[in-house]
Amino acid sequence: GAVVSQHPSRVICKSGTSVKIECRSLDFQATTMFWYRQFPKQSLMLMATSNEGSKATYEQGVEKDKFLINHASLTLSTLTVTSAHPEDSSFYICSARADRGLSYGYTFGSGTRLTVV
Amino acid sequence: QKEVEQDPGPLSVPEGAIVSLNCTYSNSAFQYFMWYRQYSRKGPELLMYTYSSGNKEDGRFTAQVDKSSKYISLFIRDSQPSDSATYLCAMGEGRRALTFGSGTRLQVQP
Numbered sequence: 001g002a003v004v005s006q007h008p009s010r011v012i013c014k015s016g017t018s019v020k021i022e023c024r025s026l027d028f029q030a031t032t033m034f035w036y037r038q039f040p041k042q043s044l045m046l047m048a049t050s051n052e053g054s055k056a057t058y059e060q061g062v063e064k065d066k067f068l069i070n071h072a073s074l075t076l077s078t079l080t081v082t083s084a085h086p087e088d089s090s091f092y093i094c095s096a097r098a099d100r101g102l103s104y105g106y107t108f109g110s111g112t113r114l115t116v117v
Numbered sequence: 118q119k120e121v122e123q124d125p126g127p128l129s130v131p132e133g134a135i136v137s138l139n140c141t142y143s144n145s146a147f148q149y150f151m152w153y154r155q156y157s158r159k160g161p162e163l164l165m166y167t168y169s170s171g172n173k174e175d176g177r178f179t180a181q182v183d184k185s186s187k188y189i190s191l192f193i194r195d196s197q198p199s200d201s202a203t204y205l206c207a208m209g210e211g212r213r214a215l216t217f218g219s220g221t222r223l224q225v226q227p
Binding site: 004006032034041042043044046049091093095097106107108109110111113 | 123125151153158159160161162163205207209212213214215217218219220222
């Protein structure tokens, strides 16, 4: 089955620093990557959608200069949280979509727990 | 009104019980319907997906979709403590991102 590898699973950083989160599709080509944010006991909130080789489309209220998304290849997308602040602490999850039928669509990574101190 | 409504629970049942989880939606353009299971601090794991109204069964899980009522359900038979998790319904249209319900926390007591 489709597998999406997300790293790191957990990161603690100091306020003002930047953190990069990687998502790799291991056995399929991810034409589209979605990035979500999830607060405790809440559902997934879509942050942005990126297609390989194109600029990401951000949801309303998400700062594109703060959450930099790169989708340079069909197997790798990265989310960089720039100048992180404590309010950016959250669980970040990527989801990769392939155009190979629904069973290969919308595969999720295991998530990254970001804590900004 | 949210596009997808899901009772957040928590829902606590004894081991072996039948569990019923439900979502309603307002967007008639949704084409496919999914149920995900999410354990604490993990990414969602796809359980079931379906395109059409009716029932779909996979082991102890049955997904039910009623497009006319804009209502979907997930039934879990012979529930186990390992089923304790948050269950998220999700709906999709074309190639767009999925729209999720708020998730229902399920606790199966041994």
